[in-house]
Amino acid sequence: MTTLHDFTDPTTLTDDALRQHIAAELDRARQRTSALADAVDEQDLVSQHSPLMSPLVWDYAHIANQEEIWLVRDVGRHDAVRSDIDDMYDAFQNARADRPALPLLSPVQTRGYVAQVRDKVLDVLNSARLNADPLTQAGFAFGMVVQHEQQHDETMLATHQLRRTGPALHAPTPAPDRATGLPAEIFLPAGGFTMGTSTEAWALDNERPAHEVQVDAFFLDTTPVTNGQFAAFLDAGGYDDERWWSVGGWAHRHRANLSAPLFWFRNDNGDWYRRSFGTVLPVAADEPVVHVCYYEAEAYAAWAGRRLPTEAEWEKAARWDPDTQRSRRYPWGDADPTPVHANLGQQHLRPALAGSYPAGASPLGVHQLMGDVWEWTSSTLSAYPGFRPFPYDEYTKVFLGSDYxxxxxxxxxxxRAACRGTFRNWDYPIRRQIFAGFRTARNAGRA
Structure with a gap:
């Protein structure tokens, strides 16, 4: 019997234990979704707080619509609950900026639809034959839906950050153990490692299959780049010096009038502050910088005489164990994350100070590779050798290429359901509303 946060491998569970595990994950995701929606009034739910984001009520109904399509109809083979709204909640048919003009379900209708779908899903879970086909193997379809909901919960959280009214969400400031006296960078030796996975039961198609990758020796920042470090780039005139920017980055810097990370501003004394979930906070020098786009991260790295790591370099730093020569699920091992390992799961509404969570460090001593901030890499989204779209092209295949x-x-x-050492996220290099930061690297041959 596993305890909370131990490695729960769905492939090893009995059908009854697997059903219990799935039900618990579905409920945990729904509690978060409901809390994000219930934190604001109906006007906030239907408002568009930024053209980059959907109204919260759209995300809420979209979550249920995808759950209905995959679990009620595809797995359960039951009649549709609301097939008439499929097109309206199809993310590919309706751009985010256009969604407020759609005849969306009202908050009351949305909550009714969400509850109706979940009731039917639990019936399907109790009766469906698990491990009958690839879609139900180890409960994959249910795990995919859990991850989809948690991903949209993070999107809804980003929408909350874009609200211009007072605070609606509350969480304590992170105060984990923190290592001090850390080196600025860690050396990672040249050699191969296993990238991706062929065994993680709920891994998504772009994480598969496992394959050997050779990586040259390199150095990697021990922690993500901090606000204080990034402020030094600002103070040095980094946003006004074309030398540090790529051609595309420099064009975007002028087009978007970038001058500091999103939500940063100076007070009358010239000190940096930032808006955070309806409050105004001093910019904490030792926190990882967040809300910077790829181009800003790239320019900072060039100014610092460094570069952004490749995706393979990042994963080797996060997973490779030099003692066993194997790739772990997480930097700390194979066990699921706990609050001592990483800042995940909206337990806090800001990154923890650099050097936090020493229990979550990698075998070579790289810290905070999980949680706190998404980290930009220099890699575009590409398919692994042997990639096979599953269970639909629109999750990954349509995004492959140089745009992301x-x-x-x-x-x-x-x-934690949507975060592991093999998990891949992607976005346009101009995006700043996401909770993204970065760390830098350098080739081992450089002095």
Missing amino acids: RVLRGGSFGTD
């Missing part, structure tokens, strides 16, 4: 940059590691708003 890969982010790794999760943020304080990422749930």
Whole structure:
């Protein structure tokens, strides 16, 4: 019998234990979704707080619609609950900026639909034959739906950050153990490691299959780049010096009038402050910087005489164990995350100080690779050798190519169900509303 946060491998559970595990994960995700929606009034739910984001009520109903399609209809083979709204809640048919103009379900209708779908899903869970086909193997479809809901919960959290009214969410300031006296960077030797996975039961298609990757020796920042470090780039005129920016980055810096991380501003004394979930806070020098786009991260790295790590370098730092020569699920091992390992799951509404969570460090001593901030890498989204879209092209295949940059590691708003050493996130390099930061690297041959 496993305890909470131990490694629960769905492939090893009996059908009854697997059903219990799935039910618990579905409920945990729904509690978070409901809390995010219930924190604001109906006007806030239907308002669009930024053209980059949907109204919260759209996300809420979309979560249930995807749950209905995959679990009620596809797994359960039951009649549709509301097939008439499929097109309205299809993310590919409706751009975020256009969604407020749709005849969306009202908050009351949405809550009714969400509850109706969940009742039917639990009936399916109790009666469906698990491990009958690839979709139900180890409960995969249920795990995919859990991850989808948690991913949208993080999107809803980002929408909360964009609200201009007072605070609606509350959480304690992170205060974990913190290592001090850490080196600025860690050396990772050249050699191969296993990237991706062929065994993680609920891993998504872009994480598969496991394959060997050779990585040259490199150095990697011990912790993510902090606000204080990034402020030094600002003070040095980094946003006004074309030398540090790529061609695309410099064009975007002018087009978007970038001058500091999103939500930062100076007070009358010239001190940096930032808006955070309806409150105003001093910028904490030792916290990882957040709400920077890829181009800002790239420019900082160039200014510092460094570069952004590749996706393979990041995963090797996060998973490779030099003693066993194997790739772990997480930097600390194979066990699921706990609050001593990482800042995940919206337990806090900000990153923890650099050097926090020493229990979550990798074998070579790289800290905070999981949680706190998503980390930009220099890699575009590409398919692994042997990639097979599953169970639908629209999760990954349609995004492959040079338009997107890969982010790794999760943020304080990422749930443990949607975060592991192989998990891949991606976004346009101009995006700043996401909880993204970065760390830098350098080739081992440089002095």
